[in-house]
Amino acid sequence: MNLQEYFSLVFSDYTLRTITLGTAILGAVTGMLGSFAVLRKQSLLGDAISHAALPGIALAFLITGAKDTNTLLIGALVSGLIGTFWIRGIVTKTHLKSDTALGLILSLFFGFGMLLLTFIQKQPNANQAGLDKYLFGQAATLVESDVWLMAIITGICLLVMLLFWKEFKLLLFDPDYTKTLGFNTKFIDVLITSFIVLAIVLGLQTVGVVLMSAMLLAPAAAARQWTNSLGKMVFLASIFGAFSGVFGTAISASQDNLSTGPVIVIVASVFVVFSFVFSPGRGLLFRQIRFIKNRRDLEFQKTLAFMYHIAETHEDISHPHTIKILNNFQGFTRKTLQKLVDKNYVTLDGTMWSLTEEGFETAANLYNQNIKKHE
Amino acid sequence: MSSAQFEIQLIASLVAIACAIPGTFLVLRKMAMISDAISHSILPGLVVGFFITQDLNSPLLILLAALTGVITVILVERIQKTGLVKEDTAIGLVFPALFSIGVIMIAKNANDIHLDVDAVLLGELAFAPFDRLTVGGTDIGPKSLWIIGIILLVTIGLLIAFFKELKLSTFDAGLSASLGFSPVIIHYGLMTMASITTVGAFDAVGAILVVTLMIAPAACAYLLTTDLKKMLGLAVFFGIFGAISGYWVAHWLDASIAGSIATMLGVVFFLVYLFAPSKGLIAVMYREKRQRIEVLLLTFLLHLKNHSEVEERHVNHLNEHINWQKVKSKTVLDLALKNNMILIDNKIVSLTEKGDEFTSQAIDYIITNEDAQIEDMKKHFFLFRG
Numbered sequence: 001m002n003l004q005e006y007f008s009l010v011f012s013d014y015t016l017r018t019i020t021l022g023t024a025i026l027g028a029v030t031g032m033l034g035s036f037a038v039l040r041k042q043s044l045l046g047d048a049i050s051h052a053a054l055p056g057i058a059l060a061f062l063i064t065g066a067k068d069t070n071t072l073l074i075g076a077l078v079s080g081l082i083g084t085f086w087i088r089g090i091v092t093k094t095h096l097k098s099d100t101a102l103g104l105i106l107s108l109f110f111g112f113g114m115l116l117l118t119f120i121q122k123q124p125n126a127n128q129a130g131l132d133k134y135l136f137g138q139a140a141t142l143v144e145s146d147v148w149l150m151a152i153i154t155g156i157c158l159l160v161m162l163l164f165w166k167e168f169k170l171l172l173f174d175p176d177y178t179k180t181l182g183f184n185t186k187f188i189d190v191l192i193t194s195f196i197v198l199a200i201v202l203g204l205q206t207v208g209v210v211l212m213s214a215m216l217l218a219p220a221a222a223a224r225q226w227t228n229s230l231g232k233m234v235f236l237a238s239i240f241g242a243f244s245g246v247f248g249t250a251i252s253a254s255q256d257n258l259s260t261g262p263v264i265v266i267v268a269s270v271f272v273v274f275s276f277v278f279s280p281g282r283g284l285l286f287r288q289i290r291f292i293k294n295r296r297d298l299e300f301q302k303t304l305a306f307m308y309h310i311a312e313t314h315e316d317i318s319h320p321h322t323i324k325i326l327n328n329f330q331g332f333t334r335k336t337l338q339k340l341v342d343k344n345y346v347t348l349d350g351t352m353w354s355l356t357e358e359g360f361e362t363a364a365n366l367y368n369q370n371i372k373k374h375e
Numbered sequence: 376m377s378s379a380q381f382e383i384q385l386i387a388s389l390v391a392i393a394c395a396i397p398g399t400f401l402v403l404r405k406m407a408m409i410s411d412a413i414s415h416s417i418l419p420g421l422v423v424g425f426f427i428t429q430d431l432n433s434p435l436l437i438l439l440a441a442l443t444g445v446i447t448v449i450l451v452e453r454i455q456k457t458g459l460v461k462e463d464t465a466i467g468l469v470f471p472a473l474f475s476i477g478v479i480m481i482a483k484n485a486n487d488i489h490l491d492v493d494a495v496l497l498g499e500l501a502f503a504p505f506d507r508l509t510v511g512g513t514d515i516g517p518k519s520l521w522i523i524g525i526i527l528l529v530t531i532g533l534l535i536a537f538f539k540e541l542k543l544s545t546f547d548a549g550l551s552a553s554l555g556f557s558p559v560i561i562h563y564g565l566m567t568m569a570s571i572t573t574v575g576a577f578d579a580v581g582a583i584l585v586v587t588l589m590i591a592p593a594a595c596a597y598l599l600t601t602d603l604k605k606m607l608g609l610a611v612f613f614g615i616f617g618a619i620s621g622y623w624v625a626h627w628l629d630a631s632i633a634g635s636i637a638t639m640l641g642v643v644f645f646l647v648y649l650f651a652p653s654k655g656l657i658a659v660m661y662r663e664k665r666q667r668i669e670v671l672l673l674t675f676l677l678h679l680k681n682h683s684e685v686e687e688r689h690v691n692h693l694n695e696h697i698n699w700q701k702v703k704s705k706t707v708l709d710l711a712l713k714n715n716m717i718l719i720d721n722k723i724v725s726l727t728e729k730g731d732e733f734t735s736q737a738i739d740y741i742i743t744n745e746d747a748q749i750e751d752m753k754k755h756f757f758l759f760r761g
Contacts, residue, residue: 038460038461038464041461041463042463043461043463043464043466043467044408044463044466044467046467047408047411047467051583089656090648093656093659093660094598094648094651094654094655094656094659095597095598095654096402096594096597096598097405097407099405099406099407099408099463100402100405100407100590100593100594100597102407102408103407103408103410103411103586103589103590104407104590104591104594104644106411106583106586107411107583107584107586107587107590107591107637108587108591108637108638108640108641108644109641110583110584110587110637111583111584111587111633111634111635111636111637111638111640111641112634112637112638112641113634114497114581114584114631114633114634114637115625115628115630115631115634115635115637115638116630116634117631117634118630118631118634119628119629119630122629122630132493135493135496136478136492210415210471210474210496211471211474211475213467213471214467214468214471214472214475216467217464217467217468218468218471221459221460221464221468224459224460225459257482257483258479258482258483259478259482261475261478262474262475262476262478262479262482263475263479265471265472265474265475266472266475266476266479269468269471269472269475272468276454276457276459282459284457284459
């Protein structure tokens with residue numbers, strides 16, 4: 001199937017429609033909540049939580065014996081939350097730093113999860129196969145009820161976010177001020193973190209524990225480059241996330257042997273790289289262009305100032321001088337001279353230049369901000 | 376215990392030691408998550424290396440994969456330097472992307488590569504003794520034992536040779552630079568070593584559990600000591616303990632050895648986290664509670680000192696004025712009485728000479744902003760702590 005076929009089939013084919021819708025919703029909700037994770041400097045929390053969810057999935061299966069997605073996800077949610085709050089406990093109560101706490105919980109929980117998974121595999125129970133799809137995720141296993149679950153949870157997230165928008169925003173940028181205003185910062189904090197955990201758990205079936213953190217980070221990091229407003233960033237991150245989901249699904253469906261999770265992550269990474277380079281405000285390309293432009297402006301001004309200091313010593317400001325004396329001066333290039341002529345600050349006559357009245361005036365006031373303002 | 380069992384435990388212990396040494400420095404340098412990033416992003420390096428060498432145990436493959444690890448570190452630093460995102464976001468962006476590339480490369484060439492993503496992530500120690508190294512027809516032990524043994528020897532050699540430099544640049548990068556030891560070279564040296572260890576260990580314990588072996592023993596050790604040499608020793612000890620006890624748990628449960636090692640390390644960490652003297656959770660909470668009561672006591676004494684009038688020091692008035700709960704005020708009063716700092720005579724509370732002296736000194740320290748001195752002073756005055 002090629003990409004065109006995919007897009008013509010996406011509305012009619014049940015499986016394709018379900019998967020595409022699922023990944024799109026997933027991308028949107030992770031992008032939305034990921035914005036908060038990125039701005040709260042909790043980027044790697046997503047990685048830790050997604051790994052920490054694994055033992056929960058295995059334990060839920062061991063206890064209930066059911067392979068029902070919802071039961072397993074509740075297990076994942078519980079163990080993800082335990083992991084999150086243990087990380088918090090380690091950071092606040094001991095002198096271990098957050099990176100150690102994250103890496104520790106991530107690997108310990110994941111190891112325990114692997115122990116349980118291998119233990120389950122040895123059990124005489126025909127039902128156990130397929131648990132390891134949570135490692136890398138299998139978008140193909142999404143069914144309509146999963147998509148409904150995602151949609152409902154996304155709706156709840158959106159509702160809560162709109163309800164607590166002011167509090168979230170305040171806590172994000174000034175936690176101390178939030179506290180002095182009398183908000184229950186602990187509650188808001190726990191609320192945001194819990195929703196981040198929820199979003200991660202939601203994505204485990206599709207993207208898997210290993211790559212889930214990228215789903216959380218990449219759309220938000222890309223969106224951050226385009227705007228300085230939280231509202232716009234959350235909105236953009238959702239869009240980027242949703243598009244990563246759709247494009248990723250499209251590409252993986254149109255090729256053989258491509259699992260959806262990694263492709264979605266690659267698409268999201270492409271969004272990030274594009275944003276890093278091409279965003280107008282912060283992007284590397286425009287930053288470089290601005291840098292070059294500033295340097296040119298500086299050279300231009302320096303040349304003008306240099307000419308002004310020569311002309312100053314003569315009674316007639318338009319007294320012609322030879323271009324050669326400019327060569328002693330580093331800022332001078334043929335280009336800056338041409339620019340000066342274009343702006344009518346300087347007139348050229350063969351190898352001689354002379355400052356015009358206008359050029360003299362500008363040069364005299366070049367560093368004098370007050371006069372410029374009056375003009 | 377059969378020789379295969381012994382070999383597995385030996386390999387696991389060597390991997391644990393080889394990981395614990397760089398892990399200690401990563402934890403101290405607040406770069407623990409870098410090891411997680413490296414362990415994931417070596418995957419594309421492994422795949423490319425496998426294309427070239429067709430042998431999972433060849434030294435070239437290990438070098439190529441380790442190179443990917445170093446590239447990850449450089450990439451993270453580059454992205455961070457642009458100032459567009461914070462360091463943790465940079466880490467979180469780079470390694471999933473590289474890992475995805477690796478997964479896709481494996482999926483696209485599934486027929487040519489006998490490399491399973493699960494195997495890379497999880498490893499299988501149980502099979503390690505079956506892949507033997509033969510030289511001139513004689514069997515000289517499992518291949519992975521040799522690989523990890525060589526890596527361990529190099530690590531120990533480098534550790535001894537550059538111990539001073541490592542220590543200095545870890546705790547005071549500025550001083551180390553001004554003394555002429557380039558922190559950059561040491562940084563990348565450490566990163567290279569961590570990458571090589573990760574690659575060397577991955578087929579024994581898997582990429583993610585390399586992270587456990589790097590971070591968990593070092594974190595446990597860090598909670599127990601603040602001396603670098605002791606910390607290294609303890610980390611190595613915890614690593615070996617986790618490796619061997621983990622093996623037997625796996626044997627008993629018939630489950631993944633790597634998973635059991637991680638679980639055992641988790642249990643060890645949990646115990647250390649709770650019970651570590653002076654830095655464990657219980658010790659910290661006990662200390663916090665004691666300090667809270669002692670601060671209350673000081674507040675109470677200050678109040679008494681400020682009011683010489685009898686009516687201000689009447690028990691009823693104090694109850695009303697300070698407005699503490701019954702239990703709280705009882706604890707504080709008991710503590711003060713036990714330490715001979717107050718006298719209660721006819722429902723009038725007054726400071727004793729000792730209480731007066733204690734309070735004056737405490738005020739002095741608070742005014743001059745030398746709060747740290749109060750702790751020493753408490754040792755001098757208190758017969759019983761809060």
